[in-house]
Amino acid sequence: MMEKRIRVLVAKPGLDGHDRGAKVVARALRDAGFEVIYTGLRQTPEMITETALQEDVNVIALSLLSGAHNTIFPKVLDLMKAKDMEDILLIGGGVIPDADIPGLKAAGVAEIFTPGTPTSAIIEFIKANVK
Amino acid sequence: MMDIAQEIVAGSPRALARAITAIENEYEEAPEIMQKLYPHTGRAYIIGITGPPGAGKSTLTDKLAKKYREQGKTVGIIAVDPTSPFTGGAILGDRIRMNELTLDPGVFIRSMGTRGSLGGLALKTADVAKIMDAAGKDIIFIETVGVGQSEVDIVKTADTTIVVLVPGLGDDIQAIKAGILEIGDLFAINKADRDGVDRLNTELEMMLDLNQRQVQWRPKVSRTIANRGIGIDELMQRIEEHRVYLAASGELALRRTQRTRDELLALLEEQINRRVAARMKASGELDFLVASIEQRKRDPYSVVAALVDSYLV
Amino acid sequence: MANESLEAKKQAYDAKVEKALAKHPERKNLAHNRLYTPLDTENLDYQRDLGFPGEYPYTRGVQPTMYRGRLWTMRQYAGFATAEESNQRYKYLLEQGQTGLSCAFDLPTQIGYDSDDPIAEGEVGKVGVAIDSLADMEILFDGIDLGKVSTSMTINAPAAVLLAMYIAVAEKQGVSPDKLNGTIQNDILKEYAARGTYIFPPKPSMRLITNVFEYCSQHVPQWNTISISGYHIREAGSTAAQEIAFTIADGIAYVDAAIKAGLNVDDFAGRLSFFWNAHNNVLEEVCKFRASRRVWAKVMKERFGAKNPKSWMLRVHTQTAGSMLTAQQPENNIVRVTLQTVAAILGGTQSLHTNSKDEALALPTEDAVRTALRTQQIVAYESGLADVIDPLAGSYYIEALTDQIEKECWDYIQKIDDMGGAVVAIEKGYIQREIQESAYKWQMEVETKQRIIVGVNQFQIEEKPQEGLLRIDASVGELQTAKLKALRARRDDAALAQTLAALETAALDQQKNLMPFILDAVKAYGTLGEICGVLRKVFGEYEAHISL
Numbered sequence: 001m002m003e004k005r006i007r008v009l010v011a012k013p014g015l016d017g018h019d020r021g022a023k024v025v026a027r028a029l030r031d032a033g034f035e036v037i038y039t040g041l042r043q044t045p046e047m048i049t050e051t052a053l054q055e056d057v058n059v060i061a062l063s064l065l066s067g068a069h070n071t072i073f074p075k076v077l078d079l080m081k082a083k084d085m086e087d088i089l090l091i092g093g094g095v096i097p098d099a100d101i102p103g104l105k106a107a108g109v110a111e112i113f114t115p116g117t118p119t120s121a122i123i124e125f126i127k128a129n130v131k
Numbered sequence: 132m133m134d135i136a137q138e139i140v141a142g143s144p145r146a147l148a149r150a151i152t153a154i155e156n157e158y159e160e161a162p163e164i165m166q167k168l169y170p171h172t173g174r175a176y177i178i179g180i181t182g183p184p185g186a187g188k189s190t191l192t193d194k195l196a197k198k199y200r201e202q203g204k205t206v207g208i209i210a211v212d213p214t215s216p217f218t219g220g221a222i223l224g225d226r227i228r229m230n231e232l233t234l235d236p237g238v239f240i241r242s243m244g245t246r247g248s249l250g251g252l253a254l255k256t257a258d259v260a261k262i263m264d265a266a267g268k269d270i271i272f273i274e275t276v277g278v279g280q281s282e283v284d285i286v287k288t289a290d291t292t293i294v295v296l297v298p299g300l301g302d303d304i305q306a307i308k309a310g311i312l313e314i315g316d317l318f319a320i321n322k323a324d325r326d327g328v329d330r331l332n333t334e335l336e337m338m339l340d341l342n343q344r345q346v347q348w349r350p351k352v353s354r355t356i357a358n359r360g361i362g363i364d365e366l367m368q369r370i371e372e373h374r375v376y377l378a379a380s381g382e383l384a385l386r387r388t389q390r391t392r393d394e395l396l397a398l399l400e401e402q403i404n405r406r407v408a409a410r411m412k413a414s415g416e417l418d419f420l421v422a423s424i425e426q427r428k429r430d431p432y433s434v435v436a437a438l439v440d441s442y443l444v
Numbered sequence: 445m446a447n448e449s450l451e452a453k454k455q456a457y458d459a460k461v462e463k464a465l466a467k468h469p470e471r472k473n474l475a476h477n478r479l480y481t482p483l484d485t486e487n488l489d490y491q492r493d494l495g496f497p498g499e500y501p502y503t504r505g506v507q508p509t510m511y512r513g514r515l516w517t518m519r520q521y522a523g524f525a526t527a528e529e530s531n532q533r534y535k536y537l538l539e540q541g542q543t544g545l546s547c548a549f550d551l552p553t554q555i556g557y558d559s560d561d562p563i564a565e566g567e568v569g570k571v572g573v574a575i576d577s578l579a580d581m582e583i584l585f586d587g588i589d590l591g592k593v594s595t596s597m598t599i600n601a602p603a604a605v606l607l608a609m610y611i612a613v614a615e616k617q618g619v620s621p622d623k624l625n626g627t628i629q630n631d632i633l634k635e636y637a638a639r640g641t642y643i644f645p646p647k648p649s650m651r652l653i654t655n656v657f658e659y660c661s662q663h664v665p666q667w668n669t670i671s672i673s674g675y676h677i678r679e680a681g682s683t684a685a686q687e688i689a690f691t692i693a694d695g696i697a698y699v700d701a702a703i704k705a706g707l708n709v710d711d712f713a714g715r716l717s718f719f720w721n722a723h724n725n726v727l728e729e730v731c732k733f734r735a736s737r738r739v740w741a742k743v744m745k746e747r748f749g750a751k752n753p754k755s756w757m758l759r760v761h762t763q764t765a766g767s768m769l770t771a772q773q774p775e776n777n778i779v780r781v782t783l784q785t786v787a788a789i790l791g792g793t794q795s796l797h798t799n800s801k802d803e804a805l806a807l808p809t810e811d812a813v814r815t816a817l818r819t820q821q822i823v824a825y826e827s828g829l830a831d832v833i834d835p836l837a838g839s840y841y842i843e844a845l846t847d848q849i850e851k852e853c854w855d856y857i858q859k860i861d862d863m864g865g866a867v868v869a870i871e872k873g874y875i876q877r878e879i880q881e882s883a884y885k886w887q888m889e890v891e892t893k894q895r896i897i898v899g900v901n902q903f904q905i906e907e908k909p910q911e912g913l914l915r916i917d918a919s920v921g922e923l924q925t926a927k928l929k930a931l932r933a934r935r936d937d938a939a940l941a942q943t944l945a946a947l948e949t950a951a952l953d954q955q956k957n958l959m960p961f962i963l964d965a966v967k968a969y970g971t972l973g974e975i976c977g978v979l980r981k982v983f984g985e986y987e988a989h990i991s992l
Contacts, residue, residue, distance in 0.1 A: 004156050005219070005244070015551035015567050017640015020680045020767075023880050023992055024887045030220035035244050040227040040988055041640050044563075047233045051226065054233075054240055056148040066551055067806075067916060071566025084145070097805060098909035115771040115804045116900040118891045185872070190989060224991025358989060 006034045006130055008059040009052050011043045013076070016066035021093060025061065028119035034126070045075035053083055058130045061122075064094040069104065077108045087131050093117065135160075136167035139266050144239060147266045151241055154258045165258060171265035173387075175207070176374065179289030180274040181314070186295040187321040189228035190357040191366075192272050196232055198367050199270050205237040207263030207271040209256060211285070214244035221245075225274065239263060245276065253284035254397055260288055286314050287390065290383065291373045293317045293366070296335070298327035312342050315350050317369050323354035323362065348376050407442065450483060473894040476728075480840035488843050493738070497833050501741040503734045503846070504834035505792040506757045511830035515543075516788075517795035518820045519596060521763065523548030523573035524807050525920045527583035530573040534588060536810060540817055545588070545595040545626075546797060548572035549606070554641040556602045556976030559924030569920035571807070572598075576928055577971045581609040582616065590614040594625035596671070596761065596795075601643035603630035604652050604959060605975050608966040611664065627668035627717055627761070630656060633694040633866055634673050636986070637875045638680040643976060646867050648951075648983035652958065653698060654705040657712040659959035668717040670698060671761060677875075678721035679767045681883020684728055685849050687721060688736040689856035690866070690875050692743065696857070697866040699748055713744060714754035722788035722796075723765045724780065730836055731845040733760070733791030738846070739853050762793040771804040772899040772907055778815060785823050790836055796820055806913040873990035880992065931969060940968040944978050951982040 010026045012019055019041060026036045037055050039047070052060050060080075064072060073092065080086055092104070093113040101112045110129060113122055135153075138146035150168075153161045178195070180188045189210060196206045210225035223242035232238045241259065245252050260271050275285050286292040294315035318339075320331055332352060339350050351369050355362030377383035411417040423429045461478070470478070477484075488494075495501055498508035507513065520537050522545075523530045534545055549572040552564035558576050559568045568574050575581055585595075590613065599606045607628050611621050632649040635642040642649070653670065660667045674691035682690065695716065702712055720736070723729050740758035744750045764784035769777040781798050788796050798816040800808035808816070824830050836842045860869045869875050889895035896902045943965040950956040965975050 005246070015555055015557075015563070015641070016571075017635070017642075018680075019640065020883050024681075024883055026222060026992055027880075027884050028887070030215060030222050031218045033219040035214075035221045035223055035242075037226060037242050038222060038224045038992055039230065039233075040224075040991065042230075047230070050233050053145055054148050055223075055242060056152045066567055067570035068566035070918070095805070097913055097915075099913075116897070118901070119887065120891060222992045227991045228987075228989050230987075358987065 006059065006126060007037065007055060007057040008034050008061055008126065009037045009039070009048065009055060009057045010061045010063070011039050011048050011051070012041045013043050013045065013048060013062055013064060013072045014066055014068045015042065016064060016068070016094075017041055018065045019063070021065075022061075022063035025063070025093070025119055025122060029123065029126075032123045034123075045072060045079055048076055049079040049083055049085065052080075052088060053085060057088060059089040059091060059126055062090070062092040062094075064092060064096065067095065069094070069096050070100060073104050073109055074107055080108075089126065089129055089131070091122070091125070093122075134167070136164055136265075139168060139262060140171050142267060147239060147262060148241070150262050151259050154255055154262070155243065155246075165261065168262060168265040172261045173264070175260070175264035175268050175271045176291075177260055177271045177273065177289045178370065179286035179292035179314075180272055180295060181276075181286055181292065181311070182295035183297070184276065186297045187355075187357045188274050188295050189225040191293075191295055191319065191321060191355060191363075192225075192274050193229040193232060194357050194360055194363045195367065195370075196229070196238060196270075196272065198363060200235060200237055204269040205267060206232075206239070207260070207266070207268035208232075208238065208240040209259055209263075209271070209273045210240065210242045211252075211256065211273070211275045212242065212244060213276050214246045216247055219247070239266070239268065251401070253288070254394070254401065256285050257288045257394060283314055287393065290377060290386065291316050291370055293319055293370070295319045295321050296331060297322045298325045298331045312338055316348065316373050317366070318350060318352045319355050319362075319366055320352065321355045321357050323356050328354065347380055348373065348382075407438070450481065454481060454483065473889060475725075476841075476845065480844050482840060484840050484844040488847075493843075493847075494837060500745065500753065500756055502737040502757055504837055506737065506759055506794070510792065510833045511789070511824070512833070515824050515830060516793055516820075517544040517594065517761075518542045518817060518824075519544035519546045519761065519795050519797055520813055520817055521546040521548050521598065521797045522808075522813070523550075524571075524914070525569040525573065525916050526923060527573055527575065527580040531584055531586055531588070533810075533813075534584075537813070537817065538588075538593070540814055541821060542817055544795060545593055547584070547595065547597045547599075549597070549599055550574045551641065553606075553972060554599060554601070556605075556643050556972055556980070558928060558971050558973030559921060560928050561973055565921065566918075568924055570916050574920060574924050575606070575609070575972065576924060577931055577969050578609050578612055578966050579927070579931055579969060581606075581613050585610075585613050585617075589619075590617055591619035591623050594627075596627040596629075596668075598629045600629050600632055600635050600639075600641055601649065602972060602976055603628040604656050604962050605966065605972055607656065607664075607667075608959065608963045611963065612967050621664045622666070624664055625666050627671050628656070629673060629719070630670045631673045631694065631698075631719075633697060633870060634676055634691070636870050636988075637677065637690065637694075638879060639676045642986045642988075644979065644983040645986045646871075648979075649986075650698075650701045650867075651705075651954070652979075654702045654707065655957045655959055657702050657715075658705070658707055658957055660715065661707070661711045665715075667715065668759075669712065669715050671717050671719045672698065673719040675719050675721045675763050677879060678723060678765065680879045681886060682879045683882050684723065684725075684732040685852035686856065686878060686882060688732055688739065688849070689853040690860075690878075691718065692736070692739055692853065693857055693860045693866040693869070693875075695740070696743060696747070699744075700865065703748070709744075709748050709750045710752040710755050713748070713750050714752060714757075717794075718758055718760040720760050720762045720788075720791075720793070721765050722762050722784040722791070722793075724768050724784065726783055726787040726790070727836070727842065728845065728849075729784075729787035730790045731842055731849050733788075733793070734834075734842075734846045735850040735853060736760075737792075738850055739857075743857075759794050761795040761797070762788040762791070763797040764788070764799050766799050766803050769799055769801070769803040770897065770899050771910075773905065774801045774805065774910065776899055777801040777803060778819065781816060782819050782823070785819055786827075786829060789823055789829050790834075792834065802910065802913060805910055806915070809912065809914050871989075876990050928971065931971070935969040940965070940970050940974075943968045944970060944974065947975065948978045948982060951979060 026038050029036045089110045091111050096112050135146050150164050212223045214221040221244035263271050292314050294311050353366045424431050494503045497505035522533050550569050551567045553575045557564050559574050657669050660669045672695045674687040677690050678687040737758045741756040744756045764781050778801050798819050800812035800816045802812050863869045947961040950961045
């Protein structure tokens, strides 16, 4: 049996078009040996979960700078639950206030990576927590 | 309780996705899944899409898929992208051009990295296509990076192969590897609003005339502007013409038989190689033989001949 | 002759350097030479390369007296939640001494969706103010005399619609369009390349843009019809030279499109404006500004043959680099913004927005934005930096680096020209890839500590979560939805339907200027979503095809 590849979906949900971070993270993950499915901008929670299902990813990584995180993350979590995808690691990054992070984690987000996080931290987290 | 193969045949996308992962990662249950699914395969029509990077393959696949959906057909898409030989990772970004298909329940898209195994990729892609076939997909697109040897192998899995070219990418036909001309049943000159389209078209037609390999099917050249949906209907027509030709001439049956033969032999070779090598490694025999050969006490040729004889007893 | 002995002296210095390096090796990642001398500016010709302020090639500035006659406009980008709340913030900022307005719109507005569109859920009022119709616009400027203030609106794909709304509000105030001062960003190419709030495909987008050029040249002559932007390209990760090169290439594409549409270059070029980033490396930024003016002047005079000197001038609004501000130890950001402000002022900007210290965390509180404004005022009134025009000119470093950036800029422009122009370069993903490469390189430099970011990869402390940040209430979406319902109930739907039908017909006719039709629909209280819906129907939507 060969070495398992970690597959990560990197997505920009909602209307936010700032993708510098998502692209840098995607590339860093590629350089760490992961397979990264990058679907670009304007992804809805439905598109994100359906893509994650078809691609059988281990991780969904959402990048959000628009302040819509308290709407988007719960929606994605609900869909993941409905489609029996709760073994997938859901992580996020962008402009998400510290005060909102406990709520997101309680709802099921595995980790939020705030501005200034090195990509190595994200890679290590994924390796340590992927099921 | 259904097993994964049953779930796939029953139409579960989750099971389909999981089975593809099992094949890609060579899980233990992979051969059994393939065994159970095999009787349900053989229905789907497989279209290979190849060509140099930047030709617009994904966009073209997206447009063709939409047309097939309009006809009520279900579609599977395998999008292959290169794995980095240094890091083992890959950016699989073809879905960005197929975003609108994501929520269509009649379409299943899977992105695959080449993962650096030369022969193995073609086998795996063929297996993934079989899984999609067993899941009931009428049309399956295999979209590759084009144009290395492994890509040439992949499209042998296809019934119709479309080679997508673009004018002015800096190459004449001369620069394009001969392999393309051999495997293409149809040619699509995409981004046909660019300069150089006439010249490319003419050169292509000339080369095809010279390289006439199929006596009864002369590959046809279409022009498309995929991102504007131009030329898609005509290309669909050509695909249909090729499909009709394959069926009427018996060529389809011939090709599929050849494919089955090739796959069987490839599978046999791969399995033998793997199992024998595993045994030799485990027993230490491999290291011993390698040392012997290095010291010129034996040569690799007689070593292998003796080994094969011993296994064939 | 003097240079020969200078060469010899330099060599002697270099020898000393070798010895010094052995004892104190230099830090890594230093982009420029350690020293500049007359040897580096041997070919500098004052008249040809610098000229005087307000004179071709405008290297030293576009106005003869620059800040001595009139300080740059202090124009803080603001807007959030509802028009009522944003109106309050605008009044606060004007009271505190800012000299121009700058409107931030939320994402649904920027992408032509109404607040009650399902796709807008969670996004209403979050990154800017929600504007669904003329009714919201009237509230936004309530009590603000549009005849007395200049307003910049950061709106791109639906810029024509927001401009029409502004004109309509002004009319109600009794201010005629020819008295209006302001800017719309209206720069769709950088949306495709770096910012992402596009709606329509390139061709119809360029048509809308040239329609605005034409309409304003006749009816709103004091209006800046476009703010060709490099800010976002830089924020996306480009280098300084790439920032101005890609932007100027976009500018060339716009001028080309307008000329193709039948406009005379001198009729619109004087109202083109630009938008630069003020980044951390202070002196490099100054050189970037100077180089950009020189390049654009040459482009307009030599490439496009413009005759009116106003057409040659690169007038620029600047924003300090938001991406350089940190979530860690936010107080430090006040220092960063101050340095970036110095860069912008020595660079000769016409207008400036300074970011607040909480930039990496949330939209600014009143206190935070006041400090940002004070930063500009302190530099203006207390530092002396606004008292002499282009004071760094003649420095060996400044002139050598200005030339170097200029050269890099021309190289990129040539490359893009060879590809067929900015539109093609973006379609091929060239500009996006260059930006990404630079962004990745930067990130790796930070992670390997070749590049130190204070508080982030060095000089860190244990941080407590920030308190007192601005929060946008989720109820904004509901509020706007209720407003829309009320609006639809009270307006004349039949009259509106006629305007929308007329707009659709006009949109199908390439020769028609859409501004008058958009104005009619706006005045009939058509919503942004309804008006853009018509245009989406006719023009289609842009499909982003470029991956990584």
